[in-house]
Amino acid sequence: DIQMTQSPSSLSASVGDRVIITCRASQSISTYLNWYQQKPGKAPKVLIYAASSLQSGVPSRFSGSGSGTDFTLTISSLQPEDFATYYCQQTYSTSWTFGQGTKVEIK
Amino acid sequence: QLQLQESGPGLVKPSETLSLTCTVSGASIISSDYYWGWIRQPPGKGLEWIGSIYYSGSTYYNPSLKSRVTISVDTSKNQFSLKVTSVTAADTAVYYCARSPYSGSSPFDYWGQGTLVTVSS
Numbered sequence: 637d638i639q640m641t642q643s644p645s646s647l648s649a650s651v652g653d654r655v656i657i658t659c660r661a662s663q664s665i666s667t668y669l670n671w672y673q674q675k676p677g678k679a680p681k682v683l684i685y686a687a688s689s690l691q692s693g694v695p696s697r698f699s700g701s702g703s704g705t706d707f708t709l710t711i712s713s714l715q716p717e718d719f720a721t722y723y724c725q726q727t728y729s730t731s732w733t734f735g736q737g738t739k740v741e742i743k
Numbered sequence: 744q745l746q747l748q749e750s751g752p753g754l755v756k757p758s759e760t761l762s763l764t765c766t767v768s769g770a771s772i773i774s775s776d777y778y779w780g781w782i783r784q785p786p787g788k789g790l791e792w793i794g795s796i797y798y799s800g801s802t803y804y805n806p807s808l809k810s811r812v813t814i815s816v817d818t819s820k821n822q823f824s825l826k827v828t829s830v831t832a833a834d835t836a837v838y839y840c841a842r843s844p845y846s847g848s849s850p851f852d853y854w855g856q857g858t859l860v861t862v863s864s
Binding site: 665667679680687723725731736 | 818839856
Protein backbone atom coordinates (compact mmCIF):
# COMPACT_ATOMS: atom_id res chain seq x y z
CA ASP A 637 0.00 0.00 0.00
CA ILE A 638 1.02 3.58 -0.59
CA GLN A 639 1.09 5.41 2.75
CA MET A 640 -0.01 9.05 2.92
CA THR A 641 1.36 11.17 5.78
CA GLN A 642 -0.10 14.59 6.52
CA SER A 643 1.45 17.30 8.63
CA PRO A 644 0.64 18.78 10.94
CA SER A 645 -2.04 16.59 12.51
CA SER A 646 -3.67 19.71 13.88
CA LEU A 647 -3.11 23.43 13.86
CA SER A 648 -4.59 26.54 15.39
CA ALA A 649 -5.03 29.58 13.20
CA SER A 650 -6.87 32.88 13.10
CA VAL A 651 -9.29 34.23 10.53
CA GLY A 652 -7.27 35.78 7.74
CA ASP A 653 -4.21 33.58 8.27
CA ARG A 654 -2.49 31.74 5.46
CA VAL A 655 -2.60 28.01 6.19
CA ILE A 656 -0.46 25.33 4.57
CA ILE A 657 -1.05 21.60 5.01
CA THR A 658 1.39 19.09 3.59
CA CYS A 659 0.89 15.52 2.42
CA ARG A 660 3.72 13.12 1.65
CA ALA A 661 3.36 9.84 -0.24
CA SER A 662 5.54 6.81 0.52
CA GLN A 663 6.28 6.50 -3.20
CA SER A 664 5.76 8.64 -6.27
CA ILE A 665 2.11 9.11 -7.19
CA SER A 666 2.54 11.66 -10.01
CA THR A 667 -0.42 14.03 -9.53
CA TYR A 668 -2.99 11.41 -8.51
CA LEU A 669 -3.75 13.37 -5.35
CA ASN A 670 -7.04 14.78 -4.08
CA TRP A 671 -7.87 17.02 -1.10
CA TYR A 672 -11.09 16.91 0.93
CA GLN A 673 -12.65 19.05 3.65
CA GLN A 674 -14.85 17.45 6.30
CA LYS A 675 -16.96 19.22 8.91
CA PRO A 676 -18.34 17.41 11.97
CA GLY A 677 -21.23 15.10 11.17
CA LYS A 678 -20.95 15.71 7.44
CA ALA A 679 -19.61 13.80 4.46
CA PRO A 680 -16.28 14.96 3.06
CA LYS A 681 -16.26 17.45 0.20
CA VAL A 682 -13.64 17.46 -2.55
CA LEU A 683 -11.70 20.72 -2.81
CA ILE A 684 -8.79 19.91 -5.11
CA TYR A 685 -8.29 17.06 -7.58
CA ALA A 686 -5.27 16.02 -9.62
CA ALA A 687 -3.06 17.84 -7.10
CA SER A 688 -3.83 21.37 -8.30
CA SER A 689 -7.24 21.54 -10.01
CA LEU A 690 -9.93 23.43 -8.13
CA GLN A 691 -13.25 21.56 -7.90
CA SER A 692 -16.19 23.50 -9.32
CA GLY A 693 -17.80 25.74 -6.74
CA VAL A 694 -14.83 25.75 -4.34
CA PRO A 695 -13.56 29.21 -3.34
CA SER A 696 -10.34 30.34 -5.00
CA ARG A 697 -8.63 30.83 -1.62
CA PHE A 698 -8.01 27.08 -1.74
CA SER A 699 -5.12 25.90 -3.88
CA GLY A 700 -3.04 22.77 -4.26
CA SER A 701 0.41 22.05 -5.57
CA GLY A 702 2.97 19.28 -5.84
CA SER A 703 3.79 16.15 -7.76
CA GLY A 704 5.66 12.94 -7.10
CA THR A 705 5.72 12.48 -3.33
CA ASP A 706 5.20 15.96 -1.83
CA PHE A 707 2.00 17.98 -1.96
CA THR A 708 0.53 21.03 -0.28
CA LEU A 709 -2.94 22.44 0.31
CA THR A 710 -2.94 26.19 0.88
CA ILE A 711 -5.75 28.33 2.23
CA SER A 712 -4.70 31.87 1.37
CA SER A 713 -6.91 33.67 3.88
CA LEU A 714 -8.66 31.46 6.42
CA GLN A 715 -12.38 32.10 6.78
CA PRO A 716 -14.67 31.08 9.67
CA GLU A 717 -16.27 28.36 7.55
CA ASP A 718 -12.86 26.78 6.84
CA PHE A 719 -12.44 25.38 10.35
CA ALA A 720 -12.64 21.67 9.60
CA THR A 721 -10.56 18.55 9.06
CA TYR A 722 -8.68 18.14 5.77
CA TYR A 723 -7.65 14.86 4.14
CA CYS A 724 -5.44 14.01 1.20
CA GLN A 725 -6.10 10.90 -0.88
CA GLN A 726 -3.99 9.09 -3.45
CA THR A 727 -5.53 7.27 -6.40
CA TYR A 728 -2.30 6.31 -8.16
CA SER A 729 -2.46 2.64 -7.24
CA THR A 730 -5.50 0.38 -7.44
CA SER A 731 -5.62 0.53 -3.63
CA TRP A 732 -6.63 4.07 -2.73
CA THR A 733 -5.51 5.54 0.59
CA PHE A 734 -6.21 8.65 2.65
CA GLY A 735 -3.94 10.63 4.87
CA GLN A 736 -4.72 10.64 8.60
CA GLY A 737 -6.22 14.13 8.47
CA THR A 738 -5.31 17.64 9.62
CA LYS A 739 -7.69 19.42 11.97
CA VAL A 740 -7.76 23.20 11.58
CA GLU A 741 -8.97 24.87 14.76
CA ILE A 742 -9.70 28.42 15.81
CA LYS A 743 -6.87 30.20 17.59
CA GLN B 744 -29.28 16.50 -9.09
CA LEU B 745 -27.33 13.37 -8.24
CA GLN B 746 -28.07 11.89 -4.83
CA LEU B 747 -26.73 8.83 -3.04
CA GLN B 748 -28.44 7.28 -0.03
CA GLU B 749 -27.09 4.52 2.18
CA SER B 750 -29.48 2.07 3.84
CA GLY B 751 -29.17 -0.97 6.04
CA PRO B 752 -29.12 -2.14 9.68
CA GLY B 753 -27.56 0.20 12.18
CA LEU B 754 -26.65 -2.63 14.55
CA VAL B 755 -24.85 -5.86 13.65
CA LYS B 756 -23.74 -8.64 16.01
CA PRO B 757 -20.10 -9.71 16.14
CA SER B 758 -19.17 -12.48 13.67
CA GLU B 759 -22.21 -11.68 11.51
CA THR B 760 -22.35 -10.01 8.09
CA LEU B 761 -22.79 -6.27 7.61
CA SER B 762 -24.90 -5.44 4.54
CA LEU B 763 -25.50 -1.96 3.16
CA THR B 764 -27.09 -0.65 -0.02
CA CYS B 765 -26.52 2.65 -1.80
CA THR B 766 -29.39 3.91 -3.92
CA VAL B 767 -28.40 6.33 -6.67
CA SER B 768 -30.92 8.86 -7.96
CA GLY B 769 -30.54 11.55 -10.58
CA ALA B 770 -28.13 9.55 -12.72
CA SER B 771 -27.73 6.05 -14.09
CA ILE B 772 -25.31 3.72 -12.40
CA ILE B 773 -24.79 2.19 -15.86
CA SER B 774 -22.19 4.71 -16.93
CA SER B 775 -18.75 4.11 -18.31
CA ASP B 776 -17.68 7.41 -16.78
CA TYR B 777 -17.78 6.53 -13.07
CA TYR B 778 -16.73 4.21 -10.28
CA TRP B 779 -19.05 3.70 -7.31
CA GLY B 780 -17.35 3.26 -3.98
CA TRP B 781 -17.59 2.71 -0.23
CA ILE B 782 -15.60 4.58 2.41
CA ARG B 783 -15.87 4.24 6.19
CA GLN B 784 -14.90 6.33 9.19
CA PRO B 785 -14.69 4.90 12.73
CA PRO B 786 -15.95 7.33 15.38
CA GLY B 787 -13.40 10.10 15.93
CA LYS B 788 -10.99 8.68 13.37
CA GLY B 789 -9.99 9.18 9.73
CA LEU B 790 -11.31 7.96 6.41
CA GLU B 791 -10.69 4.46 5.05
CA TRP B 792 -11.44 3.47 1.45
CA ILE B 793 -13.16 0.06 1.41
CA GLY B 794 -13.49 -0.54 -2.31
CA SER B 795 -15.02 0.53 -5.60
CA ILE B 796 -16.96 -1.04 -8.45
CA TYR B 797 -17.32 -0.19 -12.12
CA TYR B 798 -20.71 -0.66 -13.80
CA SER B 799 -19.30 -3.67 -15.67
CA GLY B 800 -18.79 -5.40 -12.32
CA SER B 801 -15.02 -4.93 -12.05
CA THR B 802 -14.10 -4.43 -8.40
CA TYR B 803 -11.15 -2.93 -6.52
CA TYR B 804 -10.74 -3.58 -2.80
CA ASN B 805 -8.61 -2.34 0.08
CA PRO B 806 -6.12 -5.20 0.57
CA SER B 807 -6.59 -5.04 4.34
CA LEU B 808 -10.31 -5.81 3.95
CA LYS B 809 -10.35 -7.80 0.71
CA SER B 810 -10.88 -11.21 2.31
CA ARG B 811 -14.09 -10.03 4.03
CA VAL B 812 -15.58 -7.54 1.58
CA THR B 813 -17.83 -7.89 -1.46
CA ILE B 814 -19.18 -4.98 -3.49
CA SER B 815 -21.82 -5.64 -6.11
CA VAL B 816 -24.07 -3.64 -8.41
CA ASP B 817 -27.77 -4.06 -9.23
CA THR B 818 -28.32 -2.09 -12.43
CA SER B 819 -32.07 -2.83 -12.48
CA LYS B 820 -32.50 -0.96 -9.18
CA ASN B 821 -29.75 1.61 -9.78
CA GLN B 822 -28.07 0.45 -6.57
CA PHE B 823 -24.76 -0.93 -5.41
CA SER B 824 -24.13 -2.86 -2.23
CA LEU B 825 -21.51 -3.68 0.37
CA LYS B 826 -21.10 -6.85 2.41
CA VAL B 827 -18.53 -7.26 5.16
CA THR B 828 -18.34 -10.70 6.75
CA SER B 829 -17.17 -11.77 10.22
CA VAL B 830 -17.49 -8.28 11.69
CA THR B 831 -15.92 -7.19 14.96
CA ALA B 832 -16.10 -4.02 17.02
CA ALA B 833 -13.34 -2.62 14.80
CA ASP B 834 -15.86 -2.46 11.94
CA THR B 835 -18.01 0.04 13.85
CA ALA B 836 -18.01 3.16 11.69
CA VAL B 837 -19.97 5.61 9.61
CA TYR B 838 -20.18 4.06 6.16
CA TYR B 839 -20.38 6.34 3.12
CA CYS B 840 -21.14 5.53 -0.49
CA ALA B 841 -19.73 7.85 -3.14
CA ARG B 842 -19.12 8.36 -6.85
CA SER B 843 -15.75 8.94 -8.51
CA PRO B 844 -14.95 9.65 -12.16
CA TYR B 845 -13.32 6.80 -14.08
CA SER B 846 -10.56 8.98 -15.49
CA GLY B 847 -7.94 11.28 -14.03
CA SER B 848 -7.41 11.31 -10.29
CA SER B 849 -10.94 9.99 -9.65
CA PRO B 850 -11.92 12.14 -6.68
CA PHE B 851 -15.07 11.21 -4.79
CA ASP B 852 -17.24 14.07 -6.02
CA TYR B 853 -20.67 13.02 -4.72
CA TRP B 854 -21.25 11.37 -1.35
CA GLY B 855 -24.15 9.93 0.58
CA GLN B 856 -24.87 11.37 4.01
CA GLY B 857 -23.39 8.32 5.70
CA THR B 858 -24.89 5.69 7.98
CA LEU B 859 -23.56 4.60 11.36
CA VAL B 860 -23.15 0.86 11.79
CA THR B 861 -22.41 -0.38 15.30
CA VAL B 862 -21.07 -3.88 15.89
CA SER B 863 -22.23 -5.06 19.28
CA SER B 864 -23.99 -8.01 20.88
